[in-house]
Amino acid sequence: MATVQVFDVGSSKAEQLQHMKYQNRATISMLGAKSKRLRRVVTPEDGPHCEDLLKRGRVYLRWLDTIEITPQLKTKATLPEMLELITNKPELFYPQDMKASARALYKKWESENWGATNVVDEEEAAVEEVAPGNGQEMPMIQSPLPPSDHPIYGEQGIMHGIMVVRGPNGKMSYRLNPNVPARPAKIYGHNNIPIGSWFATRLVALHRGAHGSSVGGIAGSTETGAYSIVVSKAYNDLDDDQGDTLYYSGSNSHKNDNPYQSAPSSAGTNALKASLRTGRPVRVLRAGGPHSSKNNFWLPKCGIRYDGLYQVTGIRERKNTNGTPLLPE
Known part of the structure; x- marks a missing residue:
């Protein structure tokens, strides 16, 4: 049976940050220090500890390529400095494959401006601010891969x-x-996804390129617009799904209890505002469950369905159940 090594790291930004802090210090820096003493690349023949460091370093760089980068992670985990350590310190000797992975990560994150305009779930982003310490070790697991003919x-x-x-x-x-x-x-656009495509979970929709977040309802850029949104029954008191027409409230709308003004626009709301400004279409997915389809005729009975491209045509202000203004829709 084929297996792959992975770290047992949760999906929250706080857990990711702790993992980065630990690996930067206990794996990447340690590998560099050992190579400096040896004046050459560390190899598995240098002992079990060195073999483990090499294994953890490679799995760590592979894991980094799967996360959604944010400016907070960039700064708090000192990611540019870590990548610089691997690629541009002549007194340190890292394996060529690790150097290539580090260069590719840096190039990728630079092209994304380190996530400065990406929509990130606000509750997840807020946790980054309180993640303390220098990180903690996450166990590495040898996990089986499913066979190609698995049903x-x-x-x-x-x-x-x-x-x-x-x-x-x-x-x-x-x-x-x-x-x-x-x-x-x-x-932007259909992304080669046929209208009516169905996905079992949000993670599957993420893998297929339908929606760019496994958690948030809005995925996109605050500068160029939303790539996609997921419609569910989450805020039935605020949202109105009429099939061809959607009234979709932004993050924080349901929490606002100030009767005199709207809540500050979240990154997701700003992405929808950017869609209005740029005219780029938004992929709309609808997510259903055992009870959600009873409240919204258009939702699937389970899973997530891609329902095509919608245009953001306007902003309105409504009142939530607290009787206070919502974020613009």
Whole structure:
């Protein structure tokens, strides 16, 4: 059975930040220090500890390529400095494959402006501010990969591209399968996804390039517009789904209790405002569940369905159940 090594890291930004801090200090810096003493690249023949450092370093760089970068992670985890350590310090000797991975990460994150305009779920982003300390070690797991003919996770299965990881405590989680490349979701338009396509979970929709977030309802850029949104029954008191026409409230709308003004626009709301400004169409997905379809005729009974491109045509202000103004729709 084929297996892949992964870290048992949660999806929250706080956990990711802690993991980065630890690996930067205990793996990347340690590898550099050892190579400096040896005056050459560290190899597995230098002992079990060196072999473990090399293994963890490679898995860490591969993991970094799967996360959504944010300016907070860039700064708090000193990511540019870490990548610089691997690629541009002549007194340190890192393996060529690690150098290539570090250069590719730097180029990728630079092209994204380190996530400065990306929409990030606000509750997740807020946690970054309180993640303390110098990080903690996350266990590394040898996780089995699904066979290609698996009825669910195989090439023809509804969960193709996803793998199941079971941590040391027995907790099960779903991850993107590193051996099955995901389609980029940061693209405007249909992204070669047929209207009516159905996805079992948001993570599957992320892998297929339909929606760029496994958590947030809005994915996009605050400068160029939203790539996609997910409609669900989450804010039935605010949103109105009429099929061809959607009234979609931005983040924080339901929390606002100030009767005199709208809540500040979130990154997601600003992305929708940018869509209005740029005229770029937005992919609309609808997410259903056991009870949600009873409240909204247009939602699927389960899973997530791609319903085509919509245009943002205007901004309105409504009142939520607190009787206070909402964020612009």
